[in-house]
Amino acid sequence: MSLRSVCVFCGASTGTNPVYREAAAALGETLAANGIRLVYGGGAVGLMGVVADAAMAAGGEVVGIIPQSLKDAEVGHSGLTRLEVVDGMHARKARMAELSDAFIALPGGLGTLEELFEVWTWGQLGYHRKPLGLLDVDHFYSKLSHFLDHLVDEGFVRAPHRAMLQRSDCPATLLQLLVNWQPTVVAKWHDRTPS
Ligand code: AMP
Numbered sequence: 001m002s003l004r005s006v007c008v009f010c011g012a013s014t015g016t017n018p019v020y021r022e023a024a025a026a027l028g029e030t031l032a033a034n035g036i037r038l039v040y041g042g043g044a045v046g047l048m049g050v051v052a053d054a055a056m057a058a059g060g061e062v063v064g065i066i067p068q069s070l071k072d073a074e075v076g077h078s079g080l081t082r083l084e085v086v087d088g089m090h091a092r093k094a095r096m097a098e099l100s101d102a103f104i105a106l107p108g109g110l111g112t113l114e115e116l117f118e119v120w121t122w123g124q125l126g127y128h129r130k131p132l133g134l135l136d137v138d139h140f141y142s143k144l145s146h147f148l149d150h151l152v153d154e155g156f157v158r159a160p161h162r163a164m165l166q167r168s169d170c171p172a173t174l175l176q177l178l179v180n181w182q183p184t185v186v187a188k189w190h191d192r193t194p195s
Helices: 018-033 046-057 089-099 110-124 142-153 171-180
Strands: 005-009 037-040 062-067 082-086 102-105 132-135 165-168
Touching: 005 018, 005 089, 005 110, 018 037, 018 046, 018 171, 037 046, 037 089, 046 062, 062 089, 082 089, 089 110, 102 110, 102 171, 110 132, 132 171, 165 171
Parallel strands: 005 037, 005 102, 037 062, 062 082, 102 132, 132 165
Antiparallel strands: none
């Protein structure tokens, strides 16, 4: 598939290790260099601000989607190609998904994980056929990846659904994995045998 627009989920903070900031900047630059529009949460704080600033500085197109209620807390970015202010969190996630061909999670906290998992479950249910990726900076997502494999081993997630989530520590490699990804249509696992 070709990628025209990629949604990035990431922390509203920068974390304790400078490698997270460096990875966010590298991803923003790589998206811009490949002519891929960045869609993200619209804030100027944390890794959100870093990825957006890097993409803009590299001549990329950046669209931010921010709820009115968070415009102050997350400092709605005033230097983007476009900042859309929406009614709430649900509208934000729906709009980010609508505008994007794929999703990437940088390191982040609960909000990042929530956004990633919700859009992944939408894919599992067949609401979309768009790939997802983890930018696994400094093994940030290794433990989560092992746990996700465990969900497959234990019969709660199907392997093709697990495979929707790619992983690399390199932005360019991750984008290539997303481009190469082929959707397999498999129904969500429902155990219909009454207990
Ligand atoms: P965090 O990873 O917790 O630093 O949050 C990263 C981003 O996720 C911030 O822009 C938060 O506003 C956003 N966020 C937090 N909770 C949610 C949620 N329930 N749904 C969607 N976005 C969220």
